[in-house]
Structure formats: structure tokens, C-alpha cells
Amino acid sequence: MTAESAPHRWIVWRQDDNGNRYEVRRCGTREEAEALAAEMEARGHKQLYWVAAA
Template sequence: MTDSGPVLPWLVIRQDDNGNRYRVGRYATKDEAQKIADSLDDRGHKQLYWVERIGTPAL
């Protein structure tokens, strides 16, 4: 935690059928973010979910 609040460097990103990307949430650990992404992905929708660290360029 910093003076400005908790450090939440892990993002869950969703990409829809049209290629639009949205930030779903920010998390403290990669494991926490991955659990959320997996649970959303398990719903069976066509959207793609993944985890990335803030400051790391997407592929």
C-alpha cells in the first residue's frame, strides 16, 4: 500500500466480438485476477478475458 492507496497492478481485460477492449477490474495479485478472468470465461460467452500487469504492453 502507498500513501495514495492500495497497489493494484493486475488488470482483467475483456475483448468483445468487435475487438473492443474493456477493463473489468484491478487486483493486487495475479492469482486473484486470474480467478476472476477464469470465472468470467466459464460463463460461456464469446468474450475473451485475460490478465495483464499495468505497464506491460499487450501482445
């Protein structure tokens, strides 16, 4: 199974400073999702990012 055909089992979520929550992206692996969340947090916005199983 390739990365393109893998099911997207992990979701990166974002919560803004008003408490609104948004799905950012679905990823095939937890490692991919965690890396994306870390990259987004490093940008310095006042938003919370986390990873959850789909």
C-alpha cells in the same frame, strides 16, 4: 499490507466479439486476477478475457 490497501497491479481485460477492449477490474495479485478471468470465461460468453500487469 491488507488486500484493501494493496496496490492494484494486475488488470483483467475483456475483448468482445467486435474487437472492443475493456478493463474489467484491477486486482492486487495475479492469482486474484487469473481467478476472476477464469470465472468470467466460464460463463460462456463469446468474449476473451486475459490478465496483464498494470
